[in-house]
Amino acid sequence: MLQFAIRRLAMLIPVFLAVSLVIFMIIHLVPGDPLEHLIQVGSSPEQRARMIARYGLDQPLLVQYGRWLAKLVTGDLGDAIVMRQPVARLIAENMPHSLALGGAALIFSTTVGIVTGVLAASFRDSLFDRAVMGFILLGSTLPSFWLALLMILMFAVQFEWFPVSGARSWDALVLPALTIGIGGTALIARVTRAAMIEIAGRDFVRVLQAKGLPFWRIQLRHVLQQAMLPVMTILGLRIGWILGGAVTVEYVFARPGLGSLLITALGQRDYPLVQGCLLMLAIAVMLGTLLGDLAQAALDPRLREAMGAR
Amino acid sequence: MKTMMTRSLLAMGFASLGLAGLGLAGLAATTAQAQEATFVMTARLVGAPTYNPTKATKLNTATTLIFDRLVVQDADQSFHGQLASSWEASPDGMQWTFKLKPGVKFHNGEPFNARTIEWWVPQFKGTENAFTVEAIERVEVVDDLTVRFHMKRPDPNLLFNLATSFMCIPEPKSYTALGDSFGVTDAIGTGPYKMQQFSVGQQTVLVRNDDYAWASDLSANRGPAKFKKLTFREIAEESTAYLELKTGGADMLVNVPTDFLPRIQADKAVKLVTLPGNELVYMPINTSVEPFTDVKLREATAFAVNQKEILTSLYGGNGAAADTFLIASLKESQVEPKYKISYDPERSRKLFDAAGWKAGPDGIRVKDGKRLEVKLWTQNGTEFKRLVEIVQAQLKAVGMQADISIIDAGSINAQYRKKTEHQLAIRAYQWTNADIVDWFFAAKRAGYPNVSMFNDPEAERLNDIAMNKSKSWDERVANFTRYHEYVLSQYAFAPIYQPAQSLAYGKRIVLPQEIRGTGLYGPTMLDIAPAN
Numbered sequence A: 001m002l003q004f005a006i007r008r009l010a011m012l013i014p015v016f017l018a019v020s021l022v023i024f025m026i027i028h029l030v031p032g033d034p035l036e037h038l039i040q041v042g043s044s045p046e047q048r049a050r051m052i053a054r055y056g057l058d059q060p061l062l063v064q065y066g067r068w069l070a071k072l073v074t075g076d077l078g079d080a081i082v083m084r085q086p087v088a089r090l091i092a093e094n095m096p097h098s099l100a101l102g103g104a105a106l107i108f109s110t111t112v113g114i115v116t117g118v119l120a121a122s123f124r125d126s127l128f129d130r131a132v133m134g135f136i137l138l139g140s141t142l143p144s145f146w147l148a149l150l151m152i153l154m155f156a157v158q159f160e161w162f163p164v165s166g167a168r169s170w171d172a173l174v175l176p177a178l179t180i181g182i183g184g185t186a187l188i189a190r191v192t193r194a195a196m197i198e199i200a201g202r203d204f205v206r207v208l209q210a211k212g213l214p215f216w217r218i219q220l221r222h223v224l225q226q227a228m229l230p231v232m233t234i235l236g237l238r239i240g241w242i243l244g245g246a247v248t249v250e251y252v253f254a255r256p257g258l259g260s261l262l263i264t265a266l267g268q269r270d271y272p273l274v275q276g277c278l279l280m281l282a283i284a285v286m287l288g289t290l291l292g293d294l295a296q297a298a299l300d301p302r303l304r305e306a307m308g309a310r
Numbered sequence B: 001m002k003t004m005m006t007r008s009l010l011a012m013g014f015a016s017l018g019l020a021g022l023g024l025a026g027l028a029a030t031t032a033q034a035q036e037a038t039f040v041m042t043a044r045l046v047g048a049p050t051y052n053p054t055k056a057t058k059l060n061t062a063t064t065l066i067f068d069r070l071v072v073q074d075a076d077q078s079f080h081g082q083l084a085s086s087w088e089a090s091p092d093g094m095q096w097t098f099k100l101k102p103g104v105k106f107h108n109g110e111p112f113n114a115r116t117i118e119w120w121v122p123q124f125k126g127t128e129n130a131f132t133v134e135a136i137e138r139v140e141v142v143d144d145l146t147v148r149f150h151m152k153r154p155d156p157n158l159l160f161n162l163a164t165s166f167m168c169i170p171e172p173k174s175y176t177a178l179g180d181s182f183g184v185t186d187a188i189g190t191g192p193y194k195m196q197q198f199s200v201g202q203q204t205v206l207v208r209n210d211d212y213a214w215a216s217d218l219s220a221n222r223g224p225a226k227f228k229k230l231t232f233r234e235i236a237e238e239s240t241a242y243l244e245l246k247t248g249g250a251d252m253l254v255n256v257p258t259d260f261l262p263r264i265q266a267d268k269a270v271k272l273v274t275l276p277g278n279e280l281v282y283m284p285i286n287t288s289v290e291p292f293t294d295v296k297l298r299e300a301t302a303f304a305v306n307q308k309e310i311l312t313s314l315y316g317g318n319g320a321a322a323d324t325f326l327i328a329s330l331k332e333s334q335v336e337p338k339y340k341i342s343y344d345p346e347r348s349r350k351l352f353d354a355a356g357w358k359a360g361p362d363g364i365r366v367k368d369g370k371r372l373e374v375k376l377w378t379q380n381g382t383e384f385k386r387l388v389e390i391v392q393a394q395l396k397a398v399g400m401q402a403d404i405s406i407i408d409a410g411s412i413n414a415q416y417r418k419k420t421e422h423q424l425a426i427r428a429y430q431w432t433n434a435d436i437v438d439w440f441f442a443a444k445r446a447g448y449p450n451v452s453m454f455n456d457p458e459a460e461r462l463n464d465i466a467m468n469k470s471k472s473w474d475e476r477v478a479n480f481t482r483y484h485e486y487v488l489s490q491y492a493f494a495p496i497y498q499p500a501q502s503l504a505y506g507k508r509i510v511l512p513q514e515i516r517g518t519g520l521y522g523p524t525m526l527d528i529a530p531a532n
Helices: A002-029 A045-054 A061-073 A087-122 A127-141 A144-158 A170-200 A203-210 A215-252 A258-267 A271-299 A301-306 B002-028 B114-124 B158-163 B172-181 B238-246 B258-266 B295-302 B307-315 B345-354 B382-397 B409-416 B436-441 B457-469 B473-489
Strands: B036-041 B071-073 B079-081 B084-089 B095-100 B136-143 B146-151 B193-199 B203-208 B229-234 B271-275 B279-284 B365-367 B373-379 B401-407 B427-430 B493-498 B501-505
Touching: A002 A061, A002 A271, A061 A271, A087 A127, A087 A170, A087 A215, A087 A258, A087 A271, A127 A170, A144 A170, A144 A215, A144 B238, A170 A215, A203 A215, A215 A258, A215 A271, A258 A271, A258 B409, B036 B238, B071 B158, B079 B084, B095 B114, B114 B136, B114 B146, B114 B172, B238 B258, B258 B271, B258 B382, B258 B501, B295 B345, B295 B493, B307 B382, B307 B493, B373 B382, B373 B409, B382 B401, B382 B493, B401 B409, B436 B457, B436 B473, B457 B473
Parallel strands: B036 B229, B373 B401
Antiparallel strands: B071 B079, B084 B095, B095 B146, B136 B146, B193 B203, B203 B229, B271 B501, B279 B427, B279 B493
């Protein structure tokens, strides 16, 4: 298992390098630059030229990338140009908020998704099955921006159960977490349902039924365990997706977090900060995928063998 | 493994239930209590990265509560002492002497005096705000409470510069000790509030400075502020900001998004106050590309824009139609009537005809087989999108087809720098000084910010006189008026609209009868009180 984990981790290095290059190039190729936000009324074109030189923006892109990467290797994400603070500090201040939001959303979508998937599979083709799956599908197709405003109007304005925005109290986490979580619920529910139905048709389940084990015991203790394999992969992928999905939601709910930071940085074309934020999101996706794979390998020895590990 | 999975599932279930429980526990919570108030800054004020006034290029409303300035400016453009009790300029404009108020202390107990000013002015060197003090040769400490600026050249704009937020005065020792962290981790001034907490793009929490006793005469209250604690939240999403006010999560929207004005006007739980605006919406015309190299075409285009229709249909009558390039409160906006640009479709049509552009079968004008089709740019945002559509329709009415491009706000200036790709654009600026004419029409800034690509020898001559040769404030006003009139006569733009500044507030706070200053700044904030 350790060998498998090391091998998977090593595979991330070239991926990381490729991702860092793409991130760097994309933001630098977009029109505009951070100096728009630093130039004052009354500044001269010469002052702009001096600032371009000061931030090294007059260098070829590959040189700028090389410098950034060299710093990155030492763990230095550089300083934000417009915000004038170390990128690492800004990310460290905002990351806990995103992790709390992403964690809550993941917990919600996993719990509700698995429970719903199990129930839908257990009552396959019933009215309940169709209604629940249809409802969740509807929720997952709504744009998160629209869903966020709907949540605010319903639960914050109409019922006054939760604050409209911010992150000053724990209850402010509920609506944004639900907004993000609903999207993942449908996916997890559908995967759980499909896997449960597929496994329920296998021979060992028939044997268990013949032995007279109660229906729910078979479903929860035997079928569900097997069905968790594809769900684990989905969950791994969801970690990165949720952090990425938090961008819009954090903006609408005016919450601090990596998403809000990224939007501000993008608007200001604050290159080092955009690069830092995107890199964190990319790392989250990579680590999420890795965790999903490791969890799957832990549950299924055949996978480890297939990868040549013991 | 089975047990672990069951445990995980149970944990997830409980956590999920816990989330809902926390929500219910928060039902009774209120965001603002007596002696505390929450203000919301919307999109335009969001994202100020630091409260270091010397180095910042973007500051927000909270800045003038943490720091004081030597002087403050009222809406009528008059200047009033804040940390200065009086001032005097020598007749040749080469010396300015300021008397400072006694007994002023910074938040950390350090005294404010003439030595502070002597230290402060050189701090601007090499910063983006260096232009504010570039006319000052040196600072002389006459005595503890008297300071004299010896000038390189007369600068009648000195008081205006001193009254801007960028010339708020920081405490020297902490400024030096904190370096780049000044204004971020801490910010120490002499203002009525101390900075307690600041999260960039999120919120600033201020607590009252109980020793405050040196307000300007723009405040009725000269002592400590009436709220113990103020929270300034930054909410970029305008719907969310409005709903915070509506539900009582916020006490005031410091700047009401234009789109929400009708809704706020109809909301009985919310009061709306409008102040004279310091912003102007206009349509620059690229003078360097066809067909607008012809001044007649520019004039015809400028007179085709119906400012009053835009004011009524888009802004519900809030604000004012613009007919020059400057906001109405500036004296330099008072140009001779013949230079003003306001809707005159007949004049427009005659000019098009005279320039040889005749109406084609579909109403679009044609000259030498070429249709009058132009590119009209604007940045993204609901207000700009609506505005550009109305202007497009108005131009069509006189025979010009304008093809709209909506460009990301972060990219559009880079596109303007390409210089020749745009022909018309819809833009806005916010500034309360006539030198904005230099910023947007000086030849050396062609592309951006001189989106009109205006490059005219006579304009350059008048610019130099206005910017560098004025000795007194009155002379500067006269010189800038002439420069402004000349730019108007060349139709490098069409003026459109002057938005009003709008504040909306709820029942928990009381505003003074009159809001003093050029907007909602420190002086008025001192007079805002809790409703008891």
